[in-house]
Amino acid sequence: LGQGSTVAAAAVPTTGATIGGTAYTFAGGAPAGVVSMGSAGNDRQITNVAAGQLSGTSTDAVNGSQLFATNQQVTANSTAITNINNGGGIKYFHANSTLADSNAVGTDSIAVGPVANAYGNSSIAQGLNAVAGVSGTPATANDIALGNAAKATGGNSIAQGTGATANSAGAIAIGQTARATGGKAVSIGVGNTASGDGAVAIGDPNSAIGTGAIAMGANNTSNGQGAVALGNSNTATGQGSVALGNASNAAAAGAVALGDTAVANNTNDVALGSHSITAAPHTGTTAQFGGTAAGVEAAASTNGVVSVGAVGTERQIQNVAAGVISATSTDAINGSQLNSVVTGVNNLGTTTASTLGGGAAYDPATGNVAGFSQPINSVSA
Known part of the structure; x- marks a missing residue:
């Protein structure tokens, strides 16, 4: 059509094409011929074309406004994809849920998963019902919640695992139902709780309640400030x-309790070894020698007790160095030192019996001098 128009080639049947990896089939049968509006180098525009019908079976010509509308949607798709079919997605990313959409409220926040909410600035919520940050006043920022119902709301806090909760500043909770509620507290493992500021609970499950308390292992509890419980089912109160x-x-x-079922009951007590138990300290008792007070009395007060056993399960203390012997010494005395005292007493008894004469003899078993028969003359004035 038009001056200089030529038909240079026969019609080429085009039944379909592959777009973005998907094959599409075009409507229309085999072309019956070719219509040319010019020639090579003398092309013409076709103007004033009415909008053609858009459908899977349409063979109408399409005008520029229709293509412009398509281009606008393609441009929008490069920045916002609002829906994914159940089970569908892009490579390495798929979704399957009919629940409410995720919600990224805070500036630079990210929310991924059904009903996931990222309220704080720069916060991340990933997983069903995950919550990162707090909206309103005071707001939090930089919280990370990963997992079903995980909640990180303390500011710079991290909650990872089903039901994990980190709701204090800088707190970290990792593991199913792990809770870190103290400032900068750390709870790692299923069911652990770190509620004291700076407390640490690691294992399954432990509870670190006091400020700076540590509970590690299984079923340990640290209630006191700075208390430490390590192992299984230990309690530091x-x-x-x-x-x-x-x-x-x-x-x-x-108090310090070391060993299987060791118990330190009183302030500053130390229980050393399996089944060791401390009792109340003994005070104020005066030592007696031969029925005479020796002037050696237990302290009126002590700073605790050290126990290396219990009634019926006593222990020896071996390899004790010789302590200082003096009127003011509080050193432990070993067996060799006491043996020297016993030897000295025996020597004194033997010497006494020898001096008395008259058949006198010293019995080290009883400490008595017996058998003396020498008569004693009376001395008159």
């Missing part, structure tokens, strides 16, 4: 108390 082993109990401030 007092401030600065330590319980290590299995089912040991440091029940007072400064």
